[in-house]
Amino acid sequence: MRWSMLAIVTLVSGSALQPAAADTANSLLSVDHRRLVARADITLVKPVERSEHGLPVGNGRMGSLIWTTPTAVHCQINRVDLFPFNSYSGIGRPRVPGWVRKTDYCGGAGAVAIDFGGEVFPASATRQHLSLYDAQETIEGRGVTLRILAWYARDVMAIEIEDRRVQPQPICVNLSMLRPPLVKSGKHVAESKLGTKSGRIAVTQTFTEPASTGILEGDHYAGSAVVIGTLGREGQAEPAGETTVRLTLPARKGVFTVLIGSAATFDRKQDVAAAAVAELKAAAANGYQGLFRANRTWWHEFWARSSVRLHSKDGTAERLEQIYKTFLYVMGSSSRGKYPPKFNGMIWSTNGDERAWGAQFWWFNQQTFYRGLMAANHLELMSPMFDLYSGMYEAQALAARQQWGTKGIYLPETVSYNGLERLPDTLAAELQDLLLERKPWKEMSPAFKQHMQTVDVLSSRWNFPFSGAPPYSYVIHIFSSGAKIAYLYWQKYEYTLDERWLRERAYPMLKGVAEFYRNYPNVKKAADGKYHIYNVNNHESIWGGQDTHEEVAAMHGILPLAIRASQILNVDADMRPLWQELLDNLRPLPMGNEPDALPFDPALRVWAPGLKPFHAGRGGPTLRPCTYYDLWTLETDNPEMTRIAQATFEHRGGYGSVLAGKPTRPLSEICLEAAMLGRAPEVKAICTLQVLKYPKMLPNRLALDEMAQSQNVEMIGNLSTGLQLALLQSIPPGPAQPPVLRVFPAWPREWDAAFRLLARGGFLVSSSMENGRIEFVEILSQLGGECRMRNPWPDAAITLYRNGGKAEEVSGSLVTFRTAREETITVVPKGSTPSRKVIP
DSSP, X not given: OOOOHHHHHHHOOOOSSOOOOOOOTTOSEEEOHHHHHHTTOEEESSOOSSGGGSEEEEOSSEEEEEEEETTEEEEEEEETTOOSOOTXXXXXXXXXXXXXXXXXXXSEEEEEEXXXXXXXXXXXXOEEEEETTTTEEEEEOSSEEEEEEEOSSSSEEEEEEEEOOSSOOXXXXXXXXXXXXXXXXXTEEXXXXXXXXXXXXXXXXXXXXXXXXXXXXXXXXXXXXXXXXXXXSOOEEEEOSSSEEEEEEOOOOEEEEEEEEEEEESOTTSOHHHHHHHHHHHHHTTHHHHHHHHHHHHHHHHHTTOEEEEEOTTSHHHHHHHHHHHHHHHHHHXXXXXXXXXXXXXXXXXXXXXXXXXXXXXXXXXXXXXXTTTTTTOGGGGHHHHHHHHHXXXXXXXXXXXXXXXXXXXXXSEEOTTOSOOOOHHHHHHHHHHHTTSSOGGGXXXXXXXXXXXXXXXXXXXXXXXXXXXXXXXXXXXXXXHHHHHHHHHHHHHHHOOHXXXXXXXXXXXXXXXXXXXXXXXXXXXXXXXXXXXXXXXXXXXXXXXXXXXXXXXXXXXXXXXXXXXXXXXXXXXXXXXXXXXXXXXXXXXXXXXXXXXXXXXXXXXXOSEESOOSEEOXXXXXXXXXXXXXXXXTOOOHHHHHHHHHHHHHSTTHHHHHTTXXXXXTOOHHHHHHHTXXXXXXXXXXXXXXXXXXXXXXXXXXXXXXXXXXXXXXXXXXXXXXXHHHEEEEOSSTTSOOEEEESTTOOTTSEEEEEEEETTTEEEEEEEETTEEEEEEEEESSOEEEEEEOSSTTSOEEEEETTEEEEEEOSSEEEEEEOTTEEEEEEETTOOOOOEEEO
C-alpha cells in the first residue's frame, strides 16, 4: 500500500514558530557567519584514496560525494525518495551464516564520470575545497577548475568547468546504469534504460514487483531518471556500451556548465524522464551564476538561524566546532525531501545502491540525525522524519491490531518507508499467537513457514531467522521506539507552541502510543497492585524480559504527555482517567538491587536494564530517563533519583572507556548523558576522545562504521546533540511541566564558547563564556510568555534589560519573568553593563 505524502506535507502549512534568521540588529552577539562557518570548511590537498572520502554536495533530496581519479571527476546521483522495494515485496532474502548485512537496495539513480581525456587530477596538483557557507565545492586540477553545487530549489546539480589547458582534449560526460539493463530476482524486476535526445543523455530505472502470495495488496512500482545536459558547449550524445551513455564535448578552452537533473516517482503514470528534464530546464534558465546566487542566499539564511563558536588552547574545541558545522551542513544537504536520509549511506553512496543493513529505517540509528535539530533552530529539517511516520499512521494502527492484539499504533524499531504490510487474517492471527507465546514456535503452520521465506528479515515483524530464542530477536519486541518518536512530536510542540501541530500531528502519535501500551495484552496488574510489562525487549540487549528499562521508561514518559496534550486540546476527557490510572499504578523503573535484576548486585542503586525471566541477552545500567521523556533532568527535585542517575552513569557501559582514554562506539549516547547530568569534565573528555581518536572518521568528516556503503553522521550527530546540551538546556522538572533555561550547564570552564540556540517556548537564547565566566544571556522571545531561567550567577542578583533599556532587578536561584512577543531580554549580573560580543 502506498501512502499519499501530499496530505502529510501540506497538513500543517504554517506553525506558530517558523525557522527564521536569528540575527537582530540590536543583538549583543554579533556574528560574522561567513567567517564563523568558514572555520569548518573542508580542504583536501590531494586526491582521495577511496570514493567514500569524497566531499558531499546535496540539496536535501538528491546528492552525491564528489571524488576524482587522475583523468576524471565522479559522482553517483542518489535520492532520498527512491525505494525499489516496499513492505509488501516478496523477494527471498539471502540466507547466510550469522547476521544478514545486505538484503536489498535503495537510493541510487545513476553514476556520472566526467573524463577530461588526460591526467588533470594528479596527486601533486589536485585540491578539493568545500565551502560550507556557500555550499559550493571547488576542485583545482592541472589546467582545469570545477565549481559544483546542488540547487536548493529544484533537483539539479550543476558543475561549472573552466578548461585552461594549453592543449585541451575532448571532455566526455559518461552516465552509467547501476546494474545490467534487466535484473530479475523472484518476482522483483529492475529495468534500466539509456536515452539520448536533443543533446541530452539519460538513464531511467523502473522497479516492479507484485505482492507476495497471500498478501492482500501491495503491488510495487518505483521509477527514477537522471538526465544530463550542458550550457555553453554542445556535445554529441551516443551510447557507449550496454550500460553507459556518453555526451562528448569538443576540445576547447573556456567555461561551460554540466547540469544533472533527477526525479523519482511511485506513480506508474508519471513520465519520470520528463520530470527530470523539467528540473534541468528550470536550472538552465538561471545559468550557473544564477543558481549560485540563489543557493548562496538560501544557505546564508540557513546558517544565520543559529551559531556556535568554540575555543580551547589546544584547538580541540575548534575541531569540535568544525564537526558540529559539518553535521548541520550534511543535514541541510540531505534532509529536505519527502523521506529522511537513511542512516546507512544517506545520499552519499558511491558504489551502486546496495548498502549494509538494507532499505529499512532503523530508529536507534535515525535518531542520531534528528534529536538536536530543534535546538539548532532547524525545525524544517525535522519534517522528513515526521512525514515518514505520520505517512504510515494507518498502516501502523493496523499493525498494532494484527501483530500485537492491541489498540493505538505500533511504531517499530525497523520499518519500510511505507510502514508494515496488511496481512491476511489467518496469517496475522498466527503471527500474533506466536509473538505472544500463545502458540509454541515449533507448532508453526506450513503456510507460515512458507511465508517466512519471502519476507525481509530485517523488518521488526520478521526478524526471526537469526534469533536463537524465537519468537524473540533483536528488533521484534521493541515498543519504546514509538514512544521516542512520539516524544519528538511533543517536543516540536514545546519549541513552537503550535496548537495546530499538536492537534493534527503530535496528539495522534501520543494517543496512539499511550493506547498501544494501555491495551497491550502483556501489560498486566500483578498481585502487588502495580502494572508490569512482560516478554519484551530492552531494545536489542535483552530479549523477552520483564519490566525492561526501555519499556517501563517509555510508559512513564508518554502517558503524562498524552494526558497533558489532551488537556491543552480539550479532547478525549474520558481517556485521561484511564491513562492516569495506568500511570499512577505503573511499577517504578527497575533497579539493579532488585532480586530479579539483570544483572543483580544488592549493593548497586542504579537503573537496571530489566528483570528475569528473560530469553536471551545481557546488558548494563541504562539512562533512558535522562535522554528521553524528561523523567529526570537537572531541574528534577528528587535527591534520591538524582543519586541514582549519577550512579547509573558511572556504572554504564562506555564510562570505563572514557576513563581509559578510548573513544566510544558511534551510537553511544554517553555524551548526551554526561551533558544532561551536568558533568562538564566528562563532556570535555568524551568530546576530546571522539574528535581526536575516533578511528573511523573519514577525511570528509563522515564515518564508515556500519560497513560497506554506509557513510553516515551518526557519531557526529550524537556528539553535536551533546555539545548543544552542554551549552544550553531547556528542561522541565518532569514530563509535560514548564521548562527552565540553563546556560552552560555542562560546559568545560577551560573552553571558551559563544552560542545562539533555540529553547522550548520559542526562546532564542544567546550567551558567551570566556575564561570560565558567563558574560551575558540574551533571550529573544519569539512567541511571548513566561520565561523561567536558572540564575547563571547564583550568588548574585541580576539585571534585566528589555529591548536595550534597563528594566528590573531580580534575584534567587530560579528567576521567572514575563516576556512579550519579539521582545529581547538581556540578563547580566547586577552592576554590569551589557557589552557587544563579536564572533569569531
